[in-house]
Amino acid sequence: xxxxxxxxxxxxxxxxxxxLGGLLVTDTSGIPLDxxxxxxxxxxxxxxxxxxxxxxPHLKEEVIQKTLLKELKTPPDLFILSATELAGGWxxxxxxxxxxxxxxxxxPLAKVGDTFRAGPxxxxxxxxxxxxxxxxxxxxxxxxxxxxQAVVKLLEAGYHMDLAEPLERVTAALQSLVVKDA
Amino acid sequence: xxxxxxxAMADAAETLRQAFAGLTVVAVAPEPFLPRSHGSAxxxxxxxxxxxxxxxxxxxxxxxxxxxxxxxxxxxxxLLHDEAGWATWGAAAEVVRMTPLEAGHATRVAxxxxxxxxxxxxxxxxxxxxxxxxxxxxxxxxxxxxLDPTLxxxxxxxxxxxxxxxAVPIRAExxxxxxxxxxxxxxxQLVRGTGENVRNLExxxxxxxxxxxxxxxxxxxxxxxxxxxxxxxxVQAPRAPFILARRKDDGGLVSCFVEDP
Numbered sequence: 001x002x003x004x005x006x007x008x009x010x011x012x013x014x015x016x017x018x019x020l021g022g023l024l025v026t027d028t029s030g031i032p033l034d035x036x037x038x039x040x041x042x043x044x045x046x047x048x049x050x051x052x053x054x055x056x057p058h059l060k061e062e063v064i065q066k067t068l069l070k071e072l073k074t075p076p077d078l079f080i081l082s083a084t085e086l087a088g089g090w091x092x093x094x095x096x097x098x099x100x101x102x103x104x105x106x107x108p109l110a111k112v113g114d115t116f117r118a119g120p121x122x123x124x125x126x127x128x129x130x131x132x133x134x135x136x137x138x139x140x141x142x143x144x145x146x147x148x149q150a151v152v153k154l155l156e157a158g159y160h161m162d163l164a165e166p167l168e169r170v171t172a173a174l175q176s177l178v179v180k181d182a
Numbered sequence: 183x184x185x186x187x188x189x190a191m192a193d194a195a196e197t198l199r200q201a202f203a204g205l206t207v208v209a210v211a212p213e214p215f216l217p218r219s220h221g222s223a224x225x226x227x228x229x230x231x232x233x234x235x236x237x238x239x240x241x242x243x244x245x246x247x248x249x250x251x252x253x254x255x256x257x258x259x260x261l262l263h264d265e266a267g268w269a270t271w272g273a274a275a276e277v278v279r280m281t282p283l284e285a286g287h288a289t290r291v292a293x294x295x296x297x298x299x300x301x302x303x304x305x306x307x308x309x310x311x312x313x314x315x316x317x318x319x320x321x322x323x324x325x326x327x328x329l330d331p332t333l334x335x336x337x338x339x340x341x342x343x344x345x346x347x348x349a350v351p352i353r354a355e356x357x358x359x360x361x362x363x364x365x366x367x368x369x370x371q372l373v374r375g376t377g378e379n380v381r382n383l384e385x386x387x388x389x390x391x392x393x394x395x396x397x398x399x400x401x402x403x404x405x406x407x408x409x410x411x412x413x414x415x416x417v418q419a420p421r422a423p424f425i426l427a428r429r430k431d432d433g434g435l436v437s438c439f440v441e442d443p
Contacts, residue, residue: 020209022341027421029352029390029391029421030350030351031350031352031353031391031392031412031415031416031417031421032342032345032346032350032412034340034342035340035341036338036339036340036341036346037208037338037339037341038336038337038339039336039337039338039339040337041334041335041336043333046329046331047331047333050331051331051333058333059333062335063308063333063335064335067335067336067338068338070338071338080381109225112356128353128410129356159353159355160352160353160355160390161209161351161352161353162351162353162407165351169345169348169350170345171327172348173279173341173345173348175345176344176347177341177344
């Protein structure tokens with residue numbers, strides 16, 4: 001029996017002048033298997049000046065994400081983040097495919113399991129009968145072969161769960177943790 | 183050339199000597215000097231007993247008259263001496279014998295060279311000339327400080343409990359996609375598990391949820407899913423198919439886990 005698919009959902013939020021991120025690992029039903037979050041990181045004024053516009057991408061990708069991934073015992077099968085983060089130039093790791101999932105407003109595809117490639121790194125997946133297809137965008141590090149393998153796993157997981165929903169849970173959990181610390 | 187000049191001069195001297203060689207000096211009785219003027223007053227000498235010494239005072243002395251130096255100056259006294267000229271003025275004439283020219287010695291005078299470069303006068307000095315000064319005390323090197331701009335990742339906290347406090351939506355599987363035999367088996371287990379008549383049950387969905395650790399379960403009819411609140415034990419619990427159904431007579435919800443064939 002194959003190992004169950006693990007999906008990692010990463011989200012980093014900015015609360016005031018601090019940044020914190022969370023990593024949720026779920027099974028194909030969306031049930032949490034692990035969740036870790038970082039302590040809030042508050043850049044100093046000097047760091048903000050020296051890093052400039054690269055401060056936020058650097059913090060999220062190089063600092064928060066890598067710190068959280070070090071805590072994982074086994075690498076995830078899919079690394080999913082928000083479309084906004086991916087559009088910011090996320091490079092990602094070669095160990096696992098990095099992608100963003102987003103609910104679309106497109107017309108449903110013919111049947112469940114159908115895919116439509118909208119671009120070299122973007123495609124639509126029909127996961128539920130009659131529902132709008134899910135938009136999937138891959139990072140630059142994911143080649144075509146890795147994309148095909150990832151689509152198979154997405155279809156399997158999407159049969160049981162809403163693939164975009166866990167990101168909302170991570171955001172809600174981080175906000176609740178910030179309120180609790182305050 | 184000098185020889186010719188010398189000869190010429192000698193000839194001239196000999197000529198003059200011969201010209202004046204025959205002259206004799208004749209003593210002439212002096213005649214009184216009578217001025218021959220026309221209507222002018224006769225020049226007469228007035229004999230005085232004595233001349234007062236004229237006092238010569240130049241302008242400078244006049245200016246210094248009242249000064250101490252001026253007072254110290256001795257006045258200039260003129261003295262009258264014997265004047266023989268008056269007596270011999272018209273009586274005799276003195277013959278002046280000219281000495282013949284002689285050859286002199288010529289010396290060559292070297293001409294100073296002309297200056298090669300004219301000296302410019304009236305050149306103005308630069309109006310301002312900075313005076314360099316030396317700072318004896320060197321500037322001390324400033325101290326260097328280092329501020330590490332590295333952004334540290336900070337600590338990582340486990341937050342599974344916080345995550346489990348949030349409801350987990352689980353989508354229902356499409357029972358129409360199941361094999362008919364399997365669905366018949368599931369239906370039989372549902373009737374046995376709930377004790378309800380199969381005709382009185384409306385199946386809401388087949389869900390795969392943890393077999394234990396489910397603290398709360400709610401049905402979301404709008405999206406056809408269930409929202410479960412889990413406990414920590416649910417993480418490691420095996421997933422099992424779960425059928426949720428509604429009684430048609432009273433609308434109550436019934437559910438049961440079923441076994442995979």
